[in-house]
Amino acid sequence: xxxxxxxxxxxxxxxxxxxxxxxxxxxxxxxxxxxxxxxxxxxxxxxxxxxxxxxxxxxxxxxxxxxxxxxxxxxxxxxxxxxxxxxxxxxxxxxxxxxxxxxxxxxxxxxxxxxxxxxxxxxxxxxxxxxxxxxxxxxxxxxxxxxxxxxxxxxxxxxxxxxxxxxxxxxxxxxxxxxxxxxxxxxxxxxxxxxxxxxxxxxxxxxxxxxxxxxxxxxxxxxxxxxxxxxxxxxxxxxxxxxxxxxxxxxxxxxxxxxxxxxxxxxxxxxxxxxxxxxxxxxxxxxxxxxxxxxxxxxxxxxxxxxxxxxxxxxxxxxxxxxxxxxxxxxxxxxxxxxxxxxxxxxxxxxxxxxxxxxxxxxxxxxxxxxxxxxxxxxxxxxxxxxxxxxxxxxxxxxxxxxxxxxxxxxxxxxxxxxxxxxxxxxxxxxxxxxxxxxxxxxxxxxxxxxxxxxxxxxxxxxxx
Numbered sequence: 001x002x003x004x005x006x007x008x009x010x011x012x013x014x015x016x017x018x019x020x021x022x023x024x025x026x027x028x029x030x031x032x033x034x035x036x037x038x039x040x041x042x043x044x045x046x047x048x049x050x051x052x053x054x055x056x057x058x059x060x061x062x063x064x065x066x067x068x069x070x071x072x073x074x075x076x077x078x079x080x081x082x083x084x085x086x087x088x089x090x091x092x093x094x095x096x097x098x099x100x101x102x103x104x105x106x107x108x109x110x111x112x113x114x115x116x117x118x119x120x121x122x123x124x125x126x127x128x129x130x131x132x133x134x135x136x137x138x139x140x141x142x143x144x145x146x147x148x149x150x151x152x153x154x155x156x157x158x159x160x161x162x163x164x165x166x167x168x169x170x171x172x173x174x175x176x177x178x179x180x181x182x183x184x185x186x187x188x189x190x191x192x193x194x195x196x197x198x199x200x201x202x203x204x205x206x207x208x209x210x211x212x213x214x215x216x217x218x219x220x221x222x223x224x225x226x227x228x229x230x231x232x233x234x235x236x237x238x239x240x241x242x243x244x245x246x247x248x249x250x251x252x253x254x255x256x257x258x259x260x261x262x263x264x265x266x267x268x269x270x271x272x273x274x275x276x277x278x279x280x281x282x283x284x285x286x287x288x289x290x291x292x293x294x295x296x297x298x299x300x301x302x303x304x305x306x307x308x309x310x311x312x313x314x315x316x317x318x319x320x321x322x323x324x325x326x327x328x329x330x331x332x333x334x335x336x337x338x339x340x341x342x343x344x345x346x347x348x349x350x351x352x353x354x355x356x357x358x359x360x361x362x363x364x365x366x367x368x369x370x371x372x373x374x375x376x377x378x379x380x381x382x383x384x385x386x387x388x389x390x391x392x393x394x395x396x397x398x399x400x401x402x403x404x405x406x407x408x409x410x411x412x413x414x415x416x417x418x419x420x421x422x423x424x425x426x427x428x429x430x431x432x433x434x435x436x437x438x439x440x441x442x443x444x445x446x447x448x449x450x451x452x453x454x455x456x457x458x459x460x461x462x463x464x465x
Contacts, residue, residue: 026054041081073095082149085424116215139166151170153424154204172216223286233280256283338389351416
């Protein structure tokens with residue numbers, strides 16, 4: 001795979017001088033810093049920005065936007081850099097604005113079950129801060145992502161089956177628009193019928209319509225009882241059927257994750273576990289002691305009927321933490337199956353009733369693929385991932401993976417699903433977005449042109465103009 005050389009495009013020296021005058025030592029031009037902000041977690045080529053600026057306030061972002069727009073220079077927001085579809089890669093160069101140091105927790109309104117944080121606040125930092133309030137923020141995409149990045153990509157994760165995604169979690173946003181204005185999309189009220197729902201517009205817009213600088217979030221009480229378990233299955237279909245039946249029976253699962261046999265093999269090697277190398281479900285149950293006991297009994301009965309083995313329990317916090325840490329590192333474990341590989345991760349989401357069919361057909365397709373690949377996912381809401389460990393120098397690998405990915409997405413769309421459940425569109429799934437939504441993408445383009453007529457905000461993402 002070819003990567004861009006460590007060089008940067010020529011920019012107007014006077015523009016760089018203006019950036020230096022405004023931001024001082026928070027302007028970075030070194031090759032190492034440019035490469036950090038031009039790289040990504042996945043297989044996409046490195047594309048270097050022309051400059052990196054670290055913002056500390058909304059006013060910093062406003063001033064940077066005004067400078068960039070006046071000079072016709074693209075501006076790309078950067079959080080933790082954990083996105084999978086190249087969402088923060090500056091494909092047209094320009095300025096990468098790092099929001100990671102805008103990490104202040106602005107307010108916690110415990111009585112109202114909400115809080116406001118700056119965009120660079122990490123989810124683990126927020127939950128550490130909330131611990132003594134009896135509340136927590138449940139959206140858990142695995143990586144210790146920034147809250148602003150999670151809002152920009154409409155992230156979800158392991159808790160989505162019970163607590164929803166960032167779409168449900170975000171109450172309001174503070175956004176800097178391409179004309180340098182600061183807009184607040186809503187107040188803290190739990191419901192509103194006041195005008196267009198701008199909050200939902202910006203959630204998932206991947207920085208193409210504005211730069212999020214503050215986020216107001218819903219919070220939830222820490223459950224009285226939390227119990228986690230793993231259960232191996234004789235077959236992939238039996239594991240998926242157990243999840244579908246549990247959801248249909250009304251069991252309020254907090255988390256339920258599937259890892260196929262190949263993924264378990266990878267996790268065992270990476271995280272030093274000794275799980276049986278079969279398709280496995282990771283469960284977590286939240287509620288009162290009696291409620292959790294009822295959930296466990298029902299799911300255990302369904303699992304036994306579908307070829308599941310005994311539940312291995314992890315009830316102590318440190319045991320649960322180790323279990324979920326292994327799950328969250330599954331991407332890196334999968335890539336490590338092949339020394340020197342790079343990861344190609346893709347995800348789809350289908351209606352829950354079609355999930356067994358979609359996953360079993362995908363598993364059969366992977367059986368004919370020469371590139372090592374694993375299946376894992378948030379099966380409680382119909383979302384699953386495939387991670388390929390691809391040789392970065394092999395055009396054959398690239399061609400083969402592209403073919404499997406194309407069949408996977410086409411399969412999901414044929415089942416009235418989506419080409420991405422949580423990764424976003426970024427660079428990698430633009431053609432599939434058009435296939436999925438058709439003329440609705442033209443409406444998106446109209447919004448983009450109206451709000452960002454110069455196409456300077458994270459250009460080249462979601463769709464082409």
